[in-house]
Amino acid sequence: MHKAQFGEVESIKKPPHYEAIHQLALDIVNAPNKQQEWVAYNQIKEICDKFAGTPLDHPFQWETLADFTYQKPEVALSYYFKALELAMLLELEDYLASINFAIAENYLEKADKAQALYFANTALTFVEQAADDELQLDINELILAANSLP
Incomplete structure (x- = not known):
């Protein structure tokens, strides 16, 4: 995958599929039952899979998918790394900050101090x-929490 095949994605204010992904995320949050939550989650995954490696691939969709893959931390982590790869490729600093923070949170939950600190400092x-400023405060709090681990 090369940056050239994505064109000038940096000039796009909203990522491709933003409205659909955002609505599906709201559907998950507001789902009255697990079945409807699962349907919306699978639709996000379908968008991610369908557009992977194309000019319409974007870290936003992978980060969102990872955010809702909370029952399978290892799978979520793989989605965050996919998002991170795309964010680096496209040089999207906002996404690099939030994705590295999400990865740091994942490692903090596993009590992996070294990895949590590495990704938190990268996010910072x-x-x-x-x-x-709000994300910076969250990252600093995570660093304090990670530093308190043995």
């Missing part, structure tokens, strides 16, 4: 460039 580097 990108969040400072993106100027997202």
